[in-house]
Amino acid sequence: MSVSVRLPTILRTHAGGLSEISAEGGTIGEVVEDVVRQFPGTSSHLKAPDGGLHRFVNVYMNDEDVRYLGGLETPVDAGAQISIVPAVAGGSV
Amino acid sequence: MPAYDSILDLIGNTPLVDISSLSPNPSVRILAKLEGQNPGGSVKDRAAKAMIEEAEKEGRLGPGSVVLESSSGNTGIALAMICRVRGYHLTVVLPENVSQERRQMLEVWGAEIVSSPGAEGSNGALRAAQALAAEHPEWFFPYQYGNPANPKAHYEGTGPEIWRDCPEVTHFVAGLGTAGTLMGVGRFLKERNPAVQLWAVEPPSGETVDGLRNLDDGFVPPVFTDNEGDELLDRKMIVRARESIEWTRRLTDVGIFAGISAGSAVAAAVKGAYKLDEGVMVVLVADSGWKYLSTGAWTDDLDEVVERANRLIYF
Numbered sequence: 001m002s003v004s005v006r007l008p009t010i011l012r013t014h015a016g017g018l019s020e021i022s023a024e025g026g027t028i029g030e031v032v033e034d035v036v037r038q039f040p041g042t043s044s045h046l047k048a049p050d051g052g053l054h055r056f057v058n059v060y061m062n063d064e065d066v067r068y069l070g071g072l073e074t075p076v077d078a079g080a081q082i083s084i085v086p087a088v089a090g091g092s093v
Numbered sequence: 094m095p096a097y098d099s100i101l102d103l104i105g106n107t108p109l110v111d112i113s114s115l116s117p118n119p120s121v122r123i124l125a126k127l128e129g130q131n132p133g134g135s136v137k138d139r140a141a142k143a144m145i146e147e148a149e150k151e152g153r154l155g156p157g158s159v160v161l162e163s164s165s166g167n168t169g170i171a172l173a174m175i176c177r178v179r180g181y182h183l184t185v186v187l188p189e190n191v192s193q194e195r196r197q198m199l200e201v202w203g204a205e206i207v208s209s210p211g212a213e214g215s216n217g218a219l220r221a222a223q224a225l226a227a228e229h230p231e232w233f234f235p236y237q238y239g240n241p242a243n244p245k246a247h248y249e250g251t252g253p254e255i256w257r258d259c260p261e262v263t264h265f266v267a268g269l270g271t272a273g274t275l276m277g278v279g280r281f282l283k284e285r286n287p288a289v290q291l292w293a294v295e296p297p298s299g300e301t302v303d304g305l306r307n308l309d310d311g312f313v314p315p316v317f318t319d320n321e322g323d324e325l326l327d328r329k330m331i332v333r334a335r336e337s338i339e340w341t342r343r344l345t346d347v348g349i350f351a352g353i354s355a356g357s358a359v360a361a362a363v364k365g366a367y368k369l370d371e372g373v374m375v376v377l378v379a380d381s382g383w384k385y386l387s388t389g390a391w392t393d394d395l396d397e398v399v400e401r402a403n404r405l406i407y408f
Contacts, residue, residue, distance in 0.1 A: 056312070068326055
């Protein structure tokens, strides 16, 4: 399944300046692998040494943080919008 | 009602009010915890008071002491009020693009304001404050992102209040921010009833801010990691400016004049309520709407407000 993946600014330099790319995968993990396959420069930003998702990266599927859905095993919904976002504090809520 | 010794004794014990008429699902009740009722005007009174009292206990504060904080508003305002009452000097590092009212509220309490670049947001203010703290080791820097007194205030206050007023609670929904509210309330409620669901709400990371950050700047508050936030949370969702403002407006239908982050939290609760069979959701209304009047959030054209919201910090 092909989905659209939005990239944060830091990753765009490793993806030919693109802010949005297409990637293939049935799970979030497969989509991330496909992003890394297409743009190897993104690897160290996305993946932790243990192969999991980098701690300072959040991946959202339709605005839901996938860490609390099923992590990298989360099945990708048809037509889902995937966003990769650096983890940041929200401030003073 | 007794007479209170100090305005600071009025912090906490905020009311819980049923707003189920906004629920899209008749089997899901929604209740709002009105933190704008705190004397300093927001939920941040709780953490600020706890952090100051903890420092007093440790002997780190005395007459004329300087307290330093980085805050996009509410924590600074809460600390400013408390420092004024207790006789401390407060210096606040503030991103320059926070709303006018927030800046003025700090000035009301006599706080000193140091501006940090708006485009760097809360993280930029935090970095600037950390640099100042390193220069002035004698100042007290409560550091709400890493201070255990922050979640503790909610573990000992907000959480027990919710449990006392609504033991049938099934979901607690609040903005993430420093994670103090969610970690403290979540830990307390889950100890009482492990089935309680903890939902975190976040603003989107804006393009303008994004442009000046990189992944190495990614920041997870120690309050979140120290409390094993990844295990504690059940769901984390982004709510965008348009939905946040729409639900901030909808809250006025039930007589609640709340800040924009409350609109985000209610939007998240409503979105979730559609998919539940039944439930009782408690949503944290972090502050009231006064500080946001200049944004036109209630009265201006929605598209214009949303466009402005992407440039201003509401959280």
